Amino acid sequence: MYRQRRNLVEAWNIMFAFRGIGYKFGKNIKLPSHPELSKPGSIFLILLQKITVNFLIVDILVFFWSFTAPNREPWGGSIFIQSLPWPQRYLMSTIYHATVGCLAVTLLNTGYYIYTLIGVYILSQPYESWPPLFDNPFASQSLHDLWAKRWHALLTRSLFVLGGWPGQRIVRFLGIRGDIGLVLGSLLASGLFHEFPLYSLGNDLDWRIVAFFGIQGIGLILERLWNKATGTYVGGWYGVLWVYLFLFVLGQPLFTDSYASRGLCNGVVIPSTLSPTNRILLPLLNHLPQMA
Numbered sequence: 001m002y003r004q005r006r007n008l009v010e011a012w013n014i015m016f017a018f019r020g021i022g023y024k025f026g027k028n029i030k031l032p033s034h035p036e037l038s039k040p041g042s043i044f045l046i047l048l049q050k051i052t053v054n055f056l057i058v059d060i061l062v063f064f065w066s067f068t069a070p071n072r073e074p075w076g077g078s079i080f081i082q083s084l085p086w087p088q089r090y091l092m093s094t095i096y097h098a099t100v101g102c103l104a105v106t107l108l109n110t111g112y113y114i115y116t117l118i119g120v121y122i123l124s125q126p127y128e129s130w131p132p133l134f135d136n137p138f139a140s141q142s143l144h145d146l147w148a149k150r151w152h153a154l155l156t157r158s159l160f161v162l163g164g165w166p167g168q169r170i171v172r173f174l175g176i177r178g179d180i181g182l183v184l185g186s187l188l189a190s191g192l193f194h195e196f197p198l199y200s201l202g203n204d205l206d207w208r209i210v211a212f213f214g215i216q217g218i219g220l221i222l223e224r225l226w227n228k229a230t231g232t233y234v235g236g237w238y239g240v241l242w243v244y245l246f247l248f249v250l251g252q253p254l255f256t257d258s259y260a261s262r263g264l265c266n267g268v269v270i271p272s273t274l275s276p277t278n279r280i281l282l283p284l285l286n287h288l289p290q291m292a
Contacts, residue, residue, distance in 0.1 A: 009123050016115045018154040021129050029153045032135035034128065043127050047117045054110040056276065061103045062269045063277040069096065069265065076263030079256055094248060097256045100265060101247070107269070108133055108152060141239035143219045143246060155190065163189025180221060187217040203262045212254035219246050 013022070020026020070081045070092075079096040081089050109132075116130040133152040140146035160182075167185020168178040191210030199205050219242075223234045234242060259265055272278045 005123075009125065012115075012119060012123055016112075016119075017129075018157065020157060021131070025157050029156055030149050031153065032132040032150075034131055044117070044121065047113055047120070051110060051113045051117070054106045054113065057106045058103060058110055059270055059275050059277045061099055061106070063275070063281070065096070065099055065103070065265065069260075076260050076266050079252065079260050090252075093252050093257075096260070097248060097252045100256050100259070101251075103269075105134055105137065140243045141236060142223055142234040143216060143243060144223055144234070145239075146243055146247075147216065147220070155193065159186040159189045159193070162193075163187070183220050184214065184217040187213040187220075198259070198262055198264060206258045206262070208254040208258040212251060212258075215250060215254070216246060 019029050019031065021031070070077055070079065079093045081092055084092065112130075112133050116127075119125040119130055120127050133154070135150040137146055137150040140150050164182045164186035167181035167183075167188070169181070170185075171181030172178045188210060191213035194213070195205065195209040198209075227233055256265075
């Protein structure tokens with residue numbers, strides 16, 4: 001019985017604990033801490049609250065997108081509404097872009113907290129073995145702060161294997177510092193990882209997704225050069241602007257518009273029968289004109 005339970009826990013870790021917690025390959029991965037451990041209250045209630053809050057946020061964001069997106073057809077459309085003057089056009093595209101970013105974070109959190117609940121209360125794993133996925137990525141003050149510390153590390157091992165280590169070997173062969181190849185190779189692999197699922201759904205390949213992640217690597221190298229030239233790290237208010245330049249200015253045409261133009265943002269995230277917004281809020285909004 002003990003061996004069967006151990007095998008079940010190992011299988012659960014392989015399926016969902018990609019960060020290698022408790023394994024050799026996860027030793028050097030930076031993980032957020034559990035602030036809830038210092039607070040009174042049941043861990044079960046804390047997890048249940050997180051699942052509920054994140055689920056409701058996902059539902060509201062999907063509802064907002066479905067009623068405001070410029071093209072709600074299954075094949076999608078650009079986030080840049082050409083019929084609008086350019087200030088309104090880029091204001092709306094920025095709102096859509098922020099919506100997609102928040103949706104990605106909260107959707108991943110919802111699933112992760114459900115897996116945590118199962119791991120802790122069904123498989124009897126320690127709560128500490130399920131640290132949070134994110135560490136407030138919207139507060140990042142540098143690209144290194146964002147990608148190495150605050151963003152989820154679910155793909156770290158895979159990206160090192162698929163792109164980082166091969167890139168490191170290639171640039172060393174060319175007489176260039178290996179860490180440059182490690183960074184660029186990992187991020188280019190991330191671009192391909194995010195692009196191939198759309199290709200598998202019958203879409204054409206779009207270079208913009210790979211370019212978005214490749215540019216992140218260039219930004220990280222520039223941060224390293226800044227540190228060597230000035231002796232200081234990128235940070236503070238100018239670091240925040242630097243991060244948002246890459247995420248919001250470059251991210252809109254290279255990432256979100258690529259996904260939206262190929263219909264990924266118009267898929268069903270929460271079935272209408274399970275959506276509190278569709279079941280409660282929408283009928284209430286439709287009923288308001290009759291009450292006035």
